[in-house]
Amino acid sequence: MGPLVPDIIGNELNFVVALFIGIAFGFILEQAGFSTSKKLVGLFYGYDFTVLRVFFTAGVTAMIGVVAMGHFGLLDVNLIYVNPTFLHSALLGGFIMGLGFVIGGYCPGTSFVGAAIGKIDGWIFIAGSFIGVLIFAEAYPLLEGVYKAGFWGYPRLFETLGISQSLFAFLLVFVAVGAFWATTLIENKVNGKPNPQFSPVRIYLGLTGIALLIGLSAFILPDRQEAFHNTVSDPTFVQNYPLKEMSPDELAFRLMDNDKNLRIIDVRSPAEFEKFKLPKSLSLTSKNLFEKDFAKLLNLNGKINVFVADDELTAKQAAVIADKLGYVDIRLLTGGLQQFRKDILNFTKPDTALNRREADTFRFRERAKNQIPILIEQNKETGAIKKTSKRVIGGC
Amino acid sequence: MNPTKYMNPYLAGFFLGLLLLLTIYITGRGLGASGAVKSALVAGVETVTPGHAGSATFYKEYLTEHDNAPLKNWLVFEVIGVLIGAFLSGLVSNRLNLTLEHSPKIKPRTRVIGALLGGLLFGLGAQLGRGCTSGAALSGMGVMSTGGIFTMLAIFGGAYAFAYFFRKMWI
Numbered sequence: 001m002g003p004l005v006p007d008i009i010g011n012e013l014n015f016v017v018a019l020f021i022g023i024a025f026g027f028i029l030e031q032a033g034f035s036t037s038k039k040l041v042g043l044f045y046g047y048d049f050t051v052l053r054v055f056f057t058a059g060v061t062a063m064i065g066v067v068a069m070g071h072f073g074l075l076d077v078n079l080i081y082v083n084p085t086f087l088h089s090a091l092l093g094g095f096i097m098g099l100g101f102v103i104g105g106y107c108p109g110t111s112f113v114g115a116a117i118g119k120i121d122g123w124i125f126i127a128g129s130f131i132g133v134l135i136f137a138e139a140y141p142l143l144e145g146v147y148k149a150g151f152w153g154y155p156r157l158f159e160t161l162g163i164s165q166s167l168f169a170f171l172l173v174f175v176a177v178g179a180f181w182a183t184t185l186i187e188n189k190v191n192g193k194p195n196p197q198f199s200p201v202r203i204y205l206g207l208t209g210i211a212l213l214i215g216l217s218a219f220i221l222p223d224r225q226e227a228f229h230n231t232v233s234d235p236t237f238v239q240n241y242p243l244k245e246m247s248p249d250e251l252a253f254r255l256m257d258n259d260k261n262l263r264i265i266d267v268r269s270p271a272e273f274e275k276f277k278l279p280k281s282l283s284l285t286s287k288n289l290f291e292k293d294f295a296k297l298l299n300l301n302g303k304i305n306v307f308v309a310d311d312e313l314t315a316k317q318a319a320v321i322a323d324k325l326g327y328v329d330i331r332l333l334t335g336g337l338q339q340f341r342k343d344i345l346n347f348t349k350p351d352t353a354l355n356r357r358e359a360d361t362f363r364f365r366e367r368a369k370n371q372i373p374i375l376i377e378q379n380k381e382t383g384a385i386k387k388t389s390k391r392v393i394g395g396c
Numbered sequence: 397m398n399p400t401k402y403m404n405p406y407l408a409g410f411f412l413g414l415l416l417l418l419t420i421y422i423t424g425r426g427l428g429a430s431g432a433v434k435s436a437l438v439a440g441v442e443t444v445t446p447g448h449a450g451s452a453t454f455y456k457e458y459l460t461e462h463d464n465a466p467l468k469n470w471l472v473f474e475v476i477g478v479l480i481g482a483f484l485s486g487l488v489s490n491r492l493n494l495t496l497e498h499s500p501k502i503k504p505r506t507r508v509i510g511a512l513l514g515g516l517l518f519g520l521g522a523q524l525g526r527g528c529t530s531g532a533a534l535s536g537m538g539v540m541s542t543g544g545i546f547t548m549l550a551i552f553g554g555a556y557a558f559a560y561f562f563r564k565m566w567i
Contacts, residue, residue, distance in 0.1 A: 003424030022477015030485035032408035044559035053405035061413020062538030081425040085543030093525025094547040098554020104514015107529040109429035117486030120496040121511040128515020136523035140454035156540040
C-alpha cells in the first residue's frame with residue numbers, strides 16, 4: 001500500500017527518486033512548451049491556453065488517480081501530504097504570485113525549465129525569486145501574523161463544501177471539460193483561426209466521454225471500505241461467519257499468565273475504552289483497519305488478535321472485516337465483554353459444582369476475579385493507540 | 397534545424413498528471429519548485445552570515461525543521477532533475493538556444509526588469525502562500541486540498557486582474 005516512502009523506499013533513496021521524478025517533470029514541462037514565457041502568459045491574454053489545458057488535465061488526472069487508488073486500497077490517503085489551509089496567506093500569496101506571473105512571464109517551476117534550455121529571462125526570474133524569498137525571510141517577523149492567520153487545518157475541498165469526494169471529482173471533471181471547450185472558442189476568436197492541433201474534434205469528444213464515464217463509475221461504485229461495512233451490516237451473515245473464538249476463561253488465563261503473544265483489539269468507542277480497558281488492549285475502530293499503520297501492527301507474526309466489544313456481534317463485525325482483509329490469527333471473545341464481566345470480574349460462585357472439572361473452573365474464576373482487577377489497575381496508563389506513521393511533510 | 401513542435405497539451409497534461417500520481421504514490425507528497433529556492437537561500441545565508449541565520453526566526457525555524465542540512469531536501473534534488481530533464485527535452489527538440497526572449501515591442505531591458513520583478517513577487521508570494529504553481533496549485537489540486545485550490549484560484553485570479561496593466565509587455 002502506498003505511499004512507499006519510508007517503509008519500502010528509504011529516506012535516502014527517496015532523494016534519488018526525487019532526481020528522476022524531477023527529470024520527468026522538467027522533460028514534460030519543456031515538451032508542453034512551458035519553457036517560453038510568451039506561451040505561459042498566453043492564457044491571460046486569450047491567444048494561447050496551453051497552460052490551462054496542461055494544468056487542468058494534469059490536476060484532474062492525478063486527482064482521479066488518487067481517488068481511485070484510495071478507493072481500491074492501494075494508497076493510504078490519510079498519510080499523503082495535504083497542503084494546509086491558511087486562508088489569508090493562501091489568498092494574499094496567490095494574488096502576489098498572480099501579479100508576478102504577468103510581470104515576469106514565468107512561475108518558479110517553469111523558470112527552471114526555461115533557464116535549462118538557455119532562456120536568459122528564465123535565469124533572471126530565478127534570481128528575482130531568490131530576492132523575493134530573502135525579503136520574506138527578513139520581513140518574517142512582520143509577516144508572521146498574516147502567514148499564520150486563518151488556519152483551517154488540512155481540509156480537502158469536498159469536505160469544506162460538505163459534498164462527497166466522488167461528486168466533487170465528477171464536478172471538477174465537468175468544469176475542466178467546460179473550460180477546455182470555452183477557452184478553445186476564445187482562442188480561435190482571438191487568433192482569428194482554429195488551432196489545427198485540436199482537430200478532428202471527435203477524438204476529443206471520445207476522450208471526454210471516457211473521462212466522464214470513469215468519473216460516473218466512481219460516483220456509483222461504493223468504495224472498498226463502504227463495501228466491507230455493507231457486508232457486515234447483515235447480522236445473520238456475521239453470526240454465521242466462521243471465526244475462531246476465545247472463551248472468557250482462556251482470555252483471563254492468558255492475561256494472568258502475562259502471555260506475550262496476546263493482543264486485545266477493543267472496538268468500543270475510545271471514550272468507553274478510556275473508562276475501562278483490559279491489559280494488552282488496543283483501541284481501534286473498524287475504520288482503522290484500512291490504514292497502513294494498523295496493517296503493520298496486525299500483521300506481526302505470532303500475535304493473537306482477540307477482538308472484543310461489549311457484545312459479541314459488534315466485535316465480530318470488525319473481526320470479520322479484519323479476516324476479509326486477510327489478517328491472520330484473529331479470535332473473537334465469546335459473549336463479548338458482557339460475558340467476561342459475568343464469568344470473571346463479577347463471578348459469584350454457585351453453591352454446588354456438578355463435577356470436579358466445574359469445581360476447578362469455579363476455583364480458577366475466583367482467583368481471576370481477584371487478580372484481573374489488579375492487572376487492569378496496573379495497566380491503566382498504557383494501551384492508547386500509538387500511531388507510528390505520520391503524514392508526509394511536503395509542500396514548497 | 398527547426399525546433400520540433402510542442403506536445404499536444406492534453407497529452408502533456410495527462411503525462412504530467414500520471415507523474416504527479418506516481419510521485420504521490422511513491423513519496424506521499426506532490427511536486428514542487430519554490431521550496432528548492434528557499435532551501436538554497438537558507439543554505440546561502442547560513443554560509444554567508446551564520447550568526448544571522450542562527451538568530452532570525454525564519455532561518456532558525458527552517459534549520460531546526462531540516463536538521464541543519466537545508467540542501468538535503470527532496471525539492472532540491474527534484475529541481476536539479478527538472479534542470480536536467482528540461483535540458484534533455486530542449487536537446488532532443490532542437491530548442492537549446494541562449495536568448496533573452498521578449499516581445500518585439502519592448503526593449504530587452506524592460507524584459508530583464510520584468511523578469512527580475514516578477515521573480516521577486518513570485519518568490520515572495522510562494523513563501524506567503526506556502527507553495528507555488530507546482531507545490532500549492534497543481535499538487536494541491538491532485539489531493540483536492542482546500543488551501544491549495546484557494547491558492548490556485550488566487551494565482552490565476554490575480555494574474556487575470558493585473559493582466560490588462562501589463563499587456564504591452566506581451567501583446
